Amino acid sequence: MPELPEVETVRRGLEPHLEGSVLQQVRCFRENLRKPFPDDFVTRLQGQRIGSVNRQAKFLLLGLSSGETLISHLGMSGKYRIFTSEPPALEKHDHVEWVTDKGVTIRYNDPRRFGLMDLIETTRLDDHPMLKGLGPEPNGNFFGPDYLKAALKGRGCTIKDALMNQKIVAGLGNIYVCEALYRAGISPKKKASTIKGERADRLAGAIREVINEAIESGGSSLKDYVQTNGEMGYFQHAFQVYGRAGEPCFGCRSPIRRIVQAGRSTFYCAKEQR
DNA sequence: CGGCAAACCTGCGAGC
């Protein structure tokens, strides 16, 4: 589920229920996700007031009154659900639960457990191994044609791999890279260093555009729910290439191809993407 | 350094 637009949608869902609230009751139903929970996880969360609900790349960042920040990554299958009244029975793969002083229950559910939660002093946030070295936000001020051109210069990997690299741009994943490359008319197999000039301008614009449109649509829902209220995002209906192998390109009608790059599926139109 | 496969996990749909 979660690339940047999905995580931003989750952030917007959580913020009104968490910002300014106190985590009155914290429960954790196992000792690890992809990695172990930090030491004294429950104790360090319990009783904390949440001052801010932020996002960086695909990470949610909850600023706590203790001076620590909770880092939450959703992996492939992580979901937050919010219950404003009496919550239902725990479900399979519910791993963490918070009850706020406003009587709101928030549960983190993650079947594949590729997600991650960690605590770090807020002043040392940028030193956290997962956040250190992250590139700029694709919809932020720092990202644009000039940045992208400089970042791709001399890169021997494919343009697909470059855009998947969180150190170059932070927050894109398989779906939005495929979609941005289609919009820019660039083949995912091109060497990154060959994308320059007007083509790089178009790519930078396409990335910003697709990310912003997806956020406005509440992200993309594939098998799982994305939004914290259980509603589907609807950007999946705007996919031009992702998941459309064999179906006709909306532009030229030639079949969309699926190839594997770095172990991940890439969808593209061989005719329109050069 | 680059490239690639495997690892971490469960669930689902397709095919037999």
Next chain:
DNA sequence: TGCTCGCAGGTTTGCC
């Protein structure tokens, strides 16, 4: 009905 296989939105690790 039930089995096996392949696949899935992410990231890290280890090997050549």
